[in-house]
Amino acid sequence: xxxxxxxxxxxxxxFFFTPVLAIILTLVAGGLxxxxxxxxxxxxxxFFFIVPxxxxxxxxxxxxxxxxxxxxxxxxxxxxxxxxxNIGAEGQLTxxxxxxxxxxxxxxEQEGFYILPTVILAGAIGGMLYASIPAILKxxxxxxxxxxxxxLVYVSKLILDYLVVGPWSNPEGFNFPETRxxxxxxxxxxxxxxxxxxxxxxxxxxxxxxxxxxxYKTYLGFQxxxxxxxxxxxxxxxxxxxxMIILVFLISGACAGLAGVGEITGPIGQLHREISPDxxxxxxxxxxxxRLHPVGIIFASLVVAIxxxxxxxxxxxxxxxxxxxxxxxxxxxxxLLASDYLLFFKIKFIGLKK
Amino acid sequence: MHKFLIRSxxxxxxxxxxxxxxxxxxxxxxxxxxxGPTGDHGWTYQHDVGRKAxxxxxxxxxxVEGVPESADAERVLRQLANSGHxxxxxxxxxxxxxxxxxxxxxxxxxxxxxxxxxxxxxNVSTYAARFYEGRTILGTIAGTMTKSNIxxxxxxxPIPEVIRGINSFTLAAQKxxxxxxxxxxxxxxxxxxxxxxxxxxxxxxxxxxVIAQHTDSTAIVQMAEKxxxxxxxxxxxxDKFAPKAVLTSVENNxxxxxxxxxxxxxxxxxxxxxxxxxxxxxxxxxxxxxxxMPADLRxxxxxxxxxxxxxxxxxxxxxxYDQKGNLMVAEGKTADDGMLAGMMTxxxxxxxxxxx
Numbered sequence: 001x002x003x004x005x006x007x008x009x010x011x012x013x014x015f016f017f018t019p020v021l022a023i024i025l026t027l028v029a030g031g032l033x034x035x036x037x038x039x040x041x042x043x044x045x046x047f048f049f050i051v052p053x054x055x056x057x058x059x060x061x062x063x064x065x066x067x068x069x070x071x072x073x074x075x076x077x078x079x080x081x082x083x084x085x086n087i088g089a090e091g092q093l094t095x096x097x098x099x100x101x102x103x104x105x106x107x108x109e110q111e112g113f114y115i116l117p118t119v120i121l122a123g124a125i126g127g128m129l130y131a132s133i134p135a136i137l138k139x140x141x142x143x144x145x146x147x148x149x150x151x152l153v154y155v156s157k158l159i160l161d162y163l164v165v166g167p168w169s170n171p172e173g174f175n176f177p178e179t180r181x182x183x184x185x186x187x188x189x190x191x192x193x194x195x196x197x198x199x200x201x202x203x204x205x206x207x208x209x210x211x212x213x214x215x216y217k218t219y220l221g222f223q224x225x226x227x228x229x230x231x232x233x234x235x236x237x238x239x240x241x242x243x244m245i246i247l248v249f250l251i252s253g254a255c256a257g258l259a260g261v262g263e264i265t266g267p268i269g270q271l272h273r274e275i276s277p278d279x280x281x282x283x284x285x286x287x288x289x290x291r292l293h294p295v296g297i298i299f300a301s302l303v304v305a306i307x308x309x310x311x312x313x314x315x316x317x318x319x320x321x322x323x324x325x326x327x328x329x330x331x332x333x334x335x336l337l338a339s340d341y342l343l344f345f346k347i348k349f350i351g352l353k354k
Numbered sequence: 355m356h357k358f359l360i361r362s363x364x365x366x367x368x369x370x371x372x373x374x375x376x377x378x379x380x381x382x383x384x385x386x387x388x389x390g391p392t393g394d395h396g397w398t399y400q401h402d403v404g405r406k407a408x409x410x411x412x413x414x415x416x417x418v419e420g421v422p423e424s425a426d427a428e429r430v431l432r433q434l435a436n437s438g439h440x441x442x443x444x445x446x447x448x449x450x451x452x453x454x455x456x457x458x459x460x461x462x463x464x465x466x467x468x469x470x471x472x473x474x475x476x477n478v479s480t481y482a483a484r485f486y487e488g489r490t491i492l493g494t495i496a497g498t499m500t501k502s503n504i505x506x507x508x509x510x511x512p513i514p515e516v517i518r519g520i521n522s523f524t525l526a527a528q529k530x531x532x533x534x535x536x537x538x539x540x541x542x543x544x545x546x547x548x549x550x551x552x553x554x555x556x557x558x559x560x561x562x563x564v565i566a567q568h569t570d571s572t573a574i575v576q577m578a579e580k581x582x583x584x585x586x587x588x589x590x591x592x593d594k595f596a597p598k599a600v601l602t603s604v605e606n607n608x609x610x611x612x613x614x615x616x617x618x619x620x621x622x623x624x625x626x627x628x629x630x631x632x633x634x635x636x637x638x639x640x641x642x643x644x645x646x647m648p649a650d651l652r653x654x655x656x657x658x659x660x661x662x663x664x665x666x667x668x669x670x671x672x673x674x675y676d677q678k679g680n681l682m683v684a685e686g687k688t689a690d691d692g693m694l695a696g697m698m699t700x701x702x703x704x705x706x707x708x709x710x
Binding site: 057061064161165166167174175176177178181196263266267268269270272273274275276277308309312313315316317319321322323 | 385391416417418419420421422423424425426428429430432433434437447448451471511512513514542695696698709710
């Protein structure tokens, strides 16, 4: 007989095991979907998860794709750990890209060592400014940060649309919605000849190390943890909640803004309407799959990045619809949330007794 | 040693020969990169119809749909170029820079970019259709069928392609009905059924009884059907989505061009080109004319279609004036391709300003 028993305490082992379980279940369910669609499941999974990263170029593309996801997810984990639901990283990414792109255009056809750092800094500040809106509205006017940050995503995209269609559009570009290409001095250096992986990956790695330090070695990290467990306890302990809320939003916004900088000054090299395939939203999955732990987020960003690459490869070589990539991302989150049930409950197998 | 050299020389000659023969006999493979899903019944759908024509002609094809114009486009292009495709069609404007970038790295692969203007390497061609010729037909129909003399036009982005369409449409409508006004709503999207439907509704609320569109979804014709006004299908024959509203559609017919270009690759005769084909070359096709249109209008439209195809009639024949009354094209002259390619002013009769 099977019996479901509530755990006295969430199991720590299960806490780190469920993401792995979610990935395994996704693979099984994915194979099943491929089978139903009439594809050979193992071959399809091979083209989805192995072929895209089998060579040096593929692996560099994986890192390129994982970089913004990791960076944003690290930022989001500051918010999520402390019970602040910033859903608008996509908007912070976009606004960061707008500000840094504007600075890059300002330095059009100029050279100087100071240009790139200025462009990067501008992106971080842009993201912070944009994240400060839901933070300030939450702390001083008690608004719901989920709604505000989400709606601001659409506002930022409209601002970007306006700029690339209108005042910032390339004067030689027949009014097509795009800016000029940035000068080389405003672009992130490539790490290897012939590969697109750029210096932005160091920003992501730095974010991982710094966040680990803050989470586990500082007072702020402790405050976040307590607020995450219980806001009442945090208040009772006398933490100045407002300051922390604004701080985590600013960190989160800066990370998202930097991810935007990485895209436009890295592989894209200009501003146009589609600078991010919704990295800001996908990073939410990454943050949770990584259990809001910096190291976990590294692995999670690689796993999610491969669903993008795999979907392309599977369509090229097996004519599997490319949108299955999104199905995989959805399944990972679904199975993760579902298997979190095991955190709080355990399944007991009890022998039948007289 | 001497013998060895001769032997290796001979064997390498043989190898070279086999390789050359293999290359000639090799099947040409074509790849297509799409911005949307193949089921959009608009832009991407029609490109995929063209791809199927290439398959029917006996060539292998591959496609990747829903490729964003973000950093991802470059990877998809490189992967296609790397996996044995000989010609790659990139079917959205935003692929322009990635196409040229990847073309540089793969000089033996041919690249065909739709609607762009950059051909930075000898293996990049561009192609587009003279949709404005189709809009001359639509304008003629709209000018005749309107009762309110207000014609609505849902536009996407203020680029020459779209401005040219608005002008060509308005000029044709004015020719049959000097009192008409064209009202524009800019949707700032190529494909967003929600926004497009809203734009159409706004125009209908302002009294428009014929709606034209330069966006790709079927939402506008469906909105027109609901409101009981006329509309025109875009990119594909949209009659089945709104049988009462749709008077005709302007279809994008890429098949003949695609087959032609893939064959050229197979024969080794492919060379860089900038193609701009219209009704005459069959790249722009007018769907069946709805029976709600009076018989004399239908025969008039048929004749206009034949004249546009033969070149007897040009969509932009002077005198043409801009909104302020300045002469754009003198009497008896026609606008040249240079002027058409950079057209960024409305003609007289269009309401409002071009968004800047």
